[in-house]
Amino acid sequence: MPKYDPLAGDRPEGERIAKLLARAGVASRREVERMIADGRVSLDGKVLETPATILPDLRGVSVDGKPVGKADQTRLFAFHKPSGLITAERDPKGRPTIYTALRNALPRDAGRVMPIGRLDFNTEGLLLLTNDGELKRQMELPASRVPRTYRARAFGDITQEQLESLMEGIEIDGVRYGRIDANMERRTGRNQWIEMTITEGKNREVRRVLEHFGLEVSRLMRLGYGPFALGDLQRGQVVEIRKADLERFRGSLARPGK
Template identity: 80%
Template sequence: MADNNKTDGERPEGERIAKLLARAGVASRREVERMIGDGRIAIDGKVLDTPATILPNLKGVTVDGKAVAKPDQTRIFAFHKPSGLITAERDPKGRATIYTALRNAMPKGSPRVMPIGRLDMNTEGLLLLTNDGELKRALELPANGVPRTYRARAFGDISQEQLEDLMDGITIDGVHYGSIDANLERRTGRNQWIEMTLTEGKNREVRRVLEHLGLQVSRLVRTAYGPFELGDLPRGQAGEIKQADVERLRKMMKREGFL
């Protein structure tokens, strides 16, 4: 289906359909593109065949035959993820997922939400959730440099000087990890708590870096993501971020060109 919102010599008016659907909370842009490839999205009854289609709005757009509702107000929720949960909607191995816990943890009347980034099964702490797929993508992209802070309990020997070397980045088994701000918080014998702030969020980044330094990680907690902190949110519970803080974040992301 060709872009039908432009004439020769004019720029198209509107936005790519994947971006509009992500903003409406249907799915992430990447997932929307897969849905288009699977023939699940149509416009005025005609199955869409390209994610490059540009539209002014979602009028006439259907997903699996159902009309897409207008985007709701962007909302963000903080969830204190316990260890032992998979950050996914479903797991082929039948393991418990965050959505198992969210059924009881989310406030009443909450919209369908998607996790911003992931925490592996054995990592606990702050997991942000949103109904805005476009904001989700912007907060996840490593290029946007959104900081994530973790506290790791690790066994072994390490010095502050060794941790400070991580500011220059480190390459492990051919994978390069960017600058990490790491600080030794406290030590009891050979056990210590280490705080680490990074911006890339690669798969198992904190564990791999600390294990490369000869440490054994026994507990890992994410304490902050962007401007939002875990605080005293009880484990297994979720709460909504104040709307004023959400709007402040969106304005900043737009100002930086991330949205």
């Protein structure tokens, strides 16, 4: 079984199996490493013991006893997630998931896709989906600083000055949130629409920040993720991102300082 020894001079051709499996859409690289640690991945019938295994391709690799096909070309889809869906494959409480809606919305040849990040049960808007676990991980990492833009309808009192203070970041209950670009779009009485752009994407970040100011969020929509926008995509609909646009974006992720 080929394995790279950093003390040896002959580095084998190929890539780490975790990276290959992520690109094949099995799971993110980190999740694949956990699967290997749990003994769920094998090569030619032998259980793998390390994610450092270097392979030229996925020939002979099985996950949970099922052979893995070759890595497909990376694809990216934009989905307008309606409110009332769980961003997961299944829900212990029996609530509908995004895959219920995606069953008829995705192209027949889309294969297995994974959501990039999550949208809460009551949050709607742009949800990106990919068959490439490595792209998913890159876009989710806070270090990648991919901007996510949201529009929130909230009830309560807040000023533009308070929103602008978020440019310096904020700490709430011991959790530090980085720079947030927030602006009041319009106000009617004590109801207002607020647009916020974040780059870390921490769990329930937008809701927690607004609730910290005493606001009650009644509607939350994601409008954009990186250069990809919700636009006029209707609820429940899916559109594939053009290959040229995807490759241009991936190139920007790979550049130093991005």
